[in-house]
Amino acid sequence: xxxLPLSLFALTTGLALILIGLFGMLTQKHIIRMIIGFSxxxxxxxxxxxxxxxxxxxxxxxxxxxxxAADAVARVVDPVPSALVLTAIVIGLGVTAVxxxxxxxxxxxxxxxxxxxxxxxxx
Amino acid sequence: xxxxxxxxxxxxxxxxxxxxxxxxxxxxxQLSKLATHYAGQGPAExxxxxxxxxxxxxxxxxxxxxxxxxxxxxxxxVGLMLRxxxxxxxxxxxxxxxxxxxxxxxxxxxxxVFLFGVYVFVNGHLSxxxxxxxxxxxxxxxxxxxxxxxxxxxxQRLIAxxxxxxxxxxxxxxxxxxxxxxxxxxxxxxSLGTYxxxxxxxxxxxxxxxxxxxxxxxxxxxxxxxxDTGEQ
Amino acid sequence: MGELIGxxxxxxxxxxxxxxxxxxxxxxxxxxxxxxxxKATTLGTMLVLLGLAVLHPAWTWKLLILMFFVLLTNPVSSxxxxxxxxxxxxxxxxxTVVDQLEEEEQKAAAAAREDSA
Numbered sequence: 001x002x003x004l005p006l007s008l009f010a011l012t013t014g015l016a017l018i019l020i021g022l023f024g025m026l027t028q029k030h031i032i033r034m035i036i037g038f039s040x041x042x043x044x045x046x047x048x049x050x051x052x053x054x055x056x057x058x059x060x061x062x063x064x065x066x067x068x069a070a071d072a073v074a075r076v077v078d079p080v081p082s083a084l085v086l087t088a089i090v091i092g093l094g095v096t097a098v099x100x101x102x103x104x105x106x107x108x109x110x111x112x113x114x115x116x117x118x119x120x121x122x123x
Numbered sequence: 124x125x126x127x128x129x130x131x132x133x134x135x136x137x138x139x140x141x142x143x144x145x146x147x148x149x150x151x152x153q154l155s156k157l158a159t160h161y162a163g164q165g166p167a168e169x170x171x172x173x174x175x176x177x178x179x180x181x182x183x184x185x186x187x188x189x190x191x192x193x194x195x196x197x198x199x200x201v202g203l204m205l206r207x208x209x210x211x212x213x214x215x216x217x218x219x220x221x222x223x224x225x226x227x228x229x230x231x232x233x234x235x236v237f238l239f240g241v242y243v244f245v246n247g248h249l250s251x252x253x254x255x256x257x258x259x260x261x262x263x264x265x266x267x268x269x270x271x272x273x274x275x276x277x278x279q280r281l282i283a284x285x286x287x288x289x290x291x292x293x294x295x296x297x298x299x300x301x302x303x304x305x306x307x308x309x310x311x312x313x314s315l316g317t318y319x320x321x322x323x324x325x326x327x328x329x330x331x332x333x334x335x336x337x338x339x340x341x342x343x344x345x346x347x348x349x350x351d352t353g354e355q
Numbered sequence: 356m357g358e359l360i361g362x363x364x365x366x367x368x369x370x371x372x373x374x375x376x377x378x379x380x381x382x383x384x385x386x387x388x389x390x391x392x393x394k395a396t397t398l399g400t401m402l403v404l405l406g407l408a409v410l411h412p413a414w415t416w417k418l419l420i421l422m423f424f425v426l427l428t429n430p431v432s433s434x435x436x437x438x439x440x441x442x443x444x445x446x447x448x449x450x451t452v453v454d455q456l457e458e459e460e461q462k463a464a465a466a467a468r469e470d471s472a
Binding site: 005006007008011015018019022023026027055064069074082086087091095097101104105 | 150151157158161162165173174178198200201205255338342
């Protein structure tokens with residue numbers, strides 16, 4: 001246990017979440033469950049991105065009394081993946097909101113939330 | 124049957140790719156060259172202790188502008204798809220009022236939640252936080268309002284005006300950066316101030332305040348739109 | 356020595372949190388689950404925060420504010436959930452003997468009918 005790097009746990013958790021979300025999206029028929037699977041995949045991707053930015057023994061990238069500017073480069077974690085994930089979380093929220101609005105319109109048109117009722121696009 | 128087999132094979136292949144990723148993973152022992160520049164020169168150039176804020180607002184400011192646009196488009200899309208047919212008056216008989224405990228606790232908590240959200244985005248350059256996080260907290264506060272007081276109406280005009288003015292102000296500050304300082308969204312249009320105080324880091328607090336207000340107003344509008352669809 | 360006490364309190368808190376999870380799994384109907392979930396998790400969270408305060412005395416006031424916040428919001432939210440579950444007629448367990456909320460609502464409805472009639 002002591003030999004494994006810390007970010008490997010976060011990485012494997014993120015990858016497992018992506019797999020679980022993918023499984024949910026592929027096998028479920030209920031639209032809300034598919035949306036939840038998509039949200040899980042989103043969270044998994046964010047975890048993977050943050051885990052990759054970890055530097056061994058690093059601390060949060062905030063330069064104040066705790067981490068003076070002189071040894072900032074030696075001690076902080078990579079700030080760029082955190083910034084990218086900040087953006088990604090907000091965009092994931094926007095996409096989920098649009099998906100839920102679609103689900104409401106589908107329910108109004110078909111009176112059911114089963115994906116099998118929307119067969120017009122199927123070939 | 125064949126469908127289940129295909130799904131299983133897909134998941135198996137994806138898991139194989141991920142396993143290869145995880146097994147060949149070695150942690151970084153030092154920062155990459157880009158991160159070294161951000162960590163070394165960031166506080167001196169920009170005057171912001173929080174490096175993630177410095178990256179999001181200044182070094183990668185154009186991405187943030189694009190993200191604010193995407194959020195606006197998604198809110199507009201939700202508003203378009205869930206358009207109100209007519210001004211639906213809330214039917215009072217069907218809505219039982221919330222119990223007294225819930226209403227009292229909500230009245231206690233709402234000011235605290237809004238104050239905390241404002242604190243998070245005003246102090247975005249000093250401690251972990253920032254505009255998007257603060258905006259999400261404000262939207263959580265308005266969600267609390269919508270859930271506990273069934274007849275509560277959000278003020279549509281106030282939200283729309285806040286959202287538009289904040290987005291407009293964000294672009295205006297960006298253009299001011301071109302006129303007065305190095306480039307678009309440069310934060311040195313205002314003085315960098317004393318390191319670590321509230322009014323430091325140039326225009327970063329202003330940019331993040333505008334972003335926080337915009338995100339909070341947008342998400343509140345989306346939540347209000349979802350709540351109103353239940354009455355039709 | 357302080358570390359031992361603090362870690363012991365955190366361990367006790369995690370025992371309560373575990374029993375909350377066990378309760379949510381084993382209880383027969385929704386209302387029982389809400390009750391075990393809230394009571395045990397509130398106490399468990401507060402004990403964990405108290406243990407942290409013993410381990411890091413510099414954070415005591417912040418942790419006290421956190422404890423107050425948890426104590427204020429957790430029971431209120433479970434109250435709202437339980438009322439909502441009762442409103443949509445979530446089925447109760449077979450062993451249920453008394454339903455006071457149902458009796459009160461019927462009394463209120465009868466009084467309202469008498470007023471309008």
